[in-house]
Amino acid sequence: MRTKARLLAGATVAAVLALPTAAHAHLVDTRLGDFYGGALHPLTELQQILPWIALAALAAFQGARRARWVIAAFPLALLAGGLAALAVPAPPYESLVGIGLVAATGLALAAAARVPLPVLVGLAAVMGLLHGFQNGQGLPASTDRLLFLAGATAIGYVVMTLATGAALAFLRGVGGWRPIALRASGSWVAAVGIMVLGLQFFAPTAS
Amino acid sequence: MPPVPSKSLPLAALLAAIPLAPALAHTGSGVAIGLQSGLLHPITGADHLVAMVAVGLWGAQLGAPAIWVLPITFPLVMAVGGLIGLAGVPLPFVEPVVALSGLALGLLIALHVRPPLWAAAVLVGVFAIFHGYAHGRELPGAADPTAYAVGFVVATGLLHLTGILIGVLVAWPAGARLVRVCGAAIGCVGLYFLLASVGVLS
Amino acid sequence: MTTSTSTSSLDRIRAAALTCLLLLCGVLLPTWSASSHEASMAVITLREIAPGRYLGQWTMPPVDPTLQPIFPPHCRWEPPELVCGERGLIGRLSFMGLGSKQSVATIKVLPRDAAPQVYTVSAAKPIVMAARTPGTDLAVWLDLAETYVNLGIDHILRGIDHLLFVLGLIWLTSSGWMLVRTITAFTVGHSISLAAATFGWVGVPERPLNAAIALSIVFVGVEIVKLQRGEAGLTARYPWIVAFAFGLLHGLGFATALTALGIPQATLPIALLFFNVGVEIGQLAFVMVVLTLIWAHRQARAVLPRWGVALPAYAIGSVAAFWFLSRV
Numbered sequence: 001m002r003t004k005a006r007l008l009a010g011a012t013v014a015a016v017l018a019l020p021t022a023a024h025a026h027l028v029d030t031r032l033g034d035f036y037g038g039a040l041h042p043l044t045e046l047q048q049i050l051p052w053i054a055l056a057a058l059a060a061f062q063g064a065r066r067a068r069w070v071i072a073a074f075p076l077a078l079l080a081g082g083l084a085a086l087a088v089p090a091p092p093y094e095s096l097v098g099i100g101l102v103a104a105t106g107l108a109l110a111a112a113a114r115v116p117l118p119v120l121v122g123l124a125a126v127m128g129l130l131h132g133f134q135n136g137q138g139l140p141a142s143t144d145r146l147l148f149l150a151g152a153t154a155i156g157y158v159v160m161t162l163a164t165g166a167a168l169a170f171l172r173g174v175g176g177w178r179p180i181a182l183r184a185s186g187s188w189v190a191a192v193g194i195m196v197l198g199l200q201f202f203a204p205t206a207s
Numbered sequence: 208m209p210p211v212p213s214k215s216l217p218l219a220a221l222l223a224a225i226p227l228a229p230a231l232a233h234t235g236s237g238v239a240i241g242l243q244s245g246l247l248h249p250i251t252g253a254d255h256l257v258a259m260v261a262v263g264l265w266g267a268q269l270g271a272p273a274i275w276v277l278p279i280t281f282p283l284v285m286a287v288g289g290l291i292g293l294a295g296v297p298l299p300f301v302e303p304v305v306a307l308s309g310l311a312l313g314l315l316i317a318l319h320v321r322p323p324l325w326a327a328a329v330l331v332g333v334f335a336i337f338h339g340y341a342h343g344r345e346l347p348g349a350a351d352p353t354a355y356a357v358g359f360v361v362a363t364g365l366l367h368l369t370g371i372l373i374g375v376l377v378a379w380p381a382g383a384r385l386v387r388v389c390g391a392a393i394g395c396v397g398l399y400f401l402l403a404s405v406g407v408l409s
Numbered sequence: 410m411t412t413s414t415s416t417s418s419l420d421r422i423r424a425a426a427l428t429c430l431l432l433l434c435g436v437l438l439p440t441w442s443a444s445s446h447e448a449s450m451a452v453i454t455l456r457e458i459a460p461g462r463y464l465g466q467w468t469m470p471p472v473d474p475t476l477q478p479i480f481p482p483h484c485r486w487e488p489p490e491l492v493c494g495e496r497g498l499i500g501r502l503s504f505m506g507l508g509s510k511q512s513v514a515t516i517k518v519l520p521r522d523a524a525p526q527v528y529t530v531s532a533a534k535p536i537v538m539a540a541r542t543p544g545t546d547l548a549v550w551l552d553l554a555e556t557y558v559n560l561g562i563d564h565i566l567r568g569i570d571h572l573l574f575v576l577g578l579i580w581l582t583s584s585g586w587m588l589v590r591t592i593t594a595f596t597v598g599h600s601i602s603l604a605a606a607t608f609g610w611v612g613v614p615e616r617p618l619n620a621a622i623a624l625s626i627v628f629v630g631v632e633i634v635k636l637q638r639g640e641a642g643l644t645a646r647y648p649w650i651v652a653f654a655f656g657l658l659h660g661l662g663f664a665t666a667l668t669a670l671g672i673p674q675a676t677l678p679i680a681l682l683f684f685n686v687g688v689e690i691g692q693l694a695f696v697m698v699v700l701t702l703i704w705a706h707r708q709a710r711a712v713l714p715r716w717g718v719a720l721p722a723y724a725i726g727s728v729a730a731f732w733f734l735s736r737v
Binding site for chain 3: 032033036064065067068071072158161162164165166168169
């Protein structure tokens with residue numbers, strides 16, 4: 001049963017990850033309505049999905065007792081951020097903070113940092129609020145905002161729960177290479193974050 | 208590096224910074240193209256490819272601390288190289304050094320050289336900076352810079368993994384010999400590209 | 410039953426996963442329930458008046474007036490007349506303006522000397538190939554399969570009431586084997602009634618049907634609360650019987666999406682088969698996601714506090730009760 005469940009989890013995660021590359025994002029968007037459009041949106045935004053997975057793995061390094069709070073805090077923050085986007089204008093440096101979060105969570109995961117619970121939940125809350133805000137921003141008038149945000153929140157909950165659960169199960173397995181593999185993935189995320197952050201600073205003046 | 212029209216850079220940065228829903232229809236294909244070109248970039252360049260496999264192979268040959276330090280630190284150092292490339296800092300001899308990295312690592316594997324960890328780390332770190340620099344300069348022109356970065360970081364990591372998995376063979380005497388033969392082959396490919404890049408071969 | 414610690418912690422894990430899903434359902438309530446059963450169909454009928462000349466007419470006008478059929482390039486479409494010349498109406502058929510509001514459109518062709526043909530174009534399958542002899546060509550079959558499988562998947566994924574019922578069934582079953590039997594019973598039930606309704610053997614008006622479907626979900630909510638209080642109700646003891654019975658009901662609901670298309674008798678069995686396959690694919694995917702979520706909650710030991718265990722059952726019940734009232 002356990003191995004079956006693992007296979008299942010692996011397959012689901014793989015399917016979820018494969019979706020954005022399938023490149024028919026807009027088809028699902030128009031075909032299944034705004035809920036699924038909202039659910040698909042963060043998956044096509046690498047600047048959202050990468051730090052989500054890094055955050056889940058980072059949480060898993062802190063053990064189940066701390067990690068489970070992220071599962072609760074993150075989707076709620078995501079929803080709150082989305083609703084805030086309907087009411088207030090964008091905060092300054094919103095996109096820079098977003099990319100900074102990619103680098104920061106990636107680095108923390110690569111270092112397998114011990115993070116106190118308030119910091120972990122705070123990181124989840126800031127990321128959720130910011131990404132929720134980005135999801136809720138600038139939706140076309142024909143979009144049902146509530147459905148779209150509900151979809152985005154749902155996918156946030158599903159991805160965060162599955163990734164945290166899978167990372168915890170992965171770390172419980174035997175083998176010293178397991179934490180190394182997770183940390184290496186954090187280092188990948190951090191590398192992407194650092195370079196895209198660099199692009200923000202250098203690109204406009206590079207020419 | 209292909210010249211990028213000066214107007215398109217701020218525009219591209221601006222577009223990349225707007226994760227709006229109207230762009231959703233396009234991000235799908237942009238992400239796919241970016242990922243694809245990022246994934247293919249290290250794989251289609253044989254000099255990059257053999258050097259990255261060599262890094263994993265050497266790590267596996269060196270054993271315990273190196274094989275653990277390598278997959279975590281290499282991408283980060285490579286990102287620093289990418290930053291230097293983005294900043295437009297001129298770095299001399301990029302192509303020869305990339306080719307040299309294949310040659311040097313191949314030789315080190317073939318001769319089974321075991322330097323202290325810090326020396327190995329510095330050597331691989333220097334190569335990582337040059338590899339990152341070569342990729343980083345392509346970044347601003349990518350269809351979706353984030354996707355491109357993900358693509359080449361993942362491709363590089365997978366090439367390391369390939370090297371490490373081949374390196375598992377060192378547990379057997381015959382496998383250890385095979386690994387050294389692989390190293391020699393990599394050194395030959397590196398030598399070819401080194402000669403080509405300095406203009407001896409065309 | 411609830412006093413055993415292992416059972417109660419399992420309950421709390423499930424409750425945590427389900428609450429999260431239900432919170433979202435709650436958000437969706439006002440907008441989604443209204444749209445879950447609307448069949449936004451459009452049908453254009455082309456009657457052949459002379460060889461290669463057709464007279465077109467919307468027999469079911471589109472919701473979105475900008476929707477336009479796109480005919481093969483050798484045809485000239487000057488509403489209401491379509492002139493295709495000697496080759497006749499063969500080639501690519503499509504619609505401009507298909508989206509979530511107008512997801513399906515049908516072109517009915519009534520040739521003078523052959524059986525009527527129907528081509529269904531959906532957002533998931535935006536182009537179909539028209540051929541002279543349908544049913545003999547493998548490509549036509551594949552076209553049909555792609556269209557109706559996708560239609561089935563879309564229908565179940567957009568039908569939140571069906572998903573909610575399946576969620577309740579997952580909850581009420583305690584072992585993996587029992588879940589397999591229960592979901593199979595539900596599938597058999599809704600396949601039977603879907604077929605019966607599509608072939609016109611039974612007919613139920615849509616409003617009372619939807620109300621009854623809502624009521625079935627209320628019933629499941631009540632059964633869950635009963636189970637938590639330690640009284641094993643009918644569903645907890647024989648979940649497959651309940652699943653089969655209500656499956657019959659939900660199948661009638663699935664049929665409304667299919668009958669609205671006005672598929673001709675010749676293609677009906679095959680369309681029905683593929684539609685049903687699509688529904689099962691969607692349902693299986695949903696069950697997999699829920700099971701994986703429960704597994705992940707267990708891994709993270711993310712459980713609801715003891716006082717919150719009954720919340721999701723009450724949430725299911727009240728959401729469905731609200732639907733029932735709004736549909737009566």
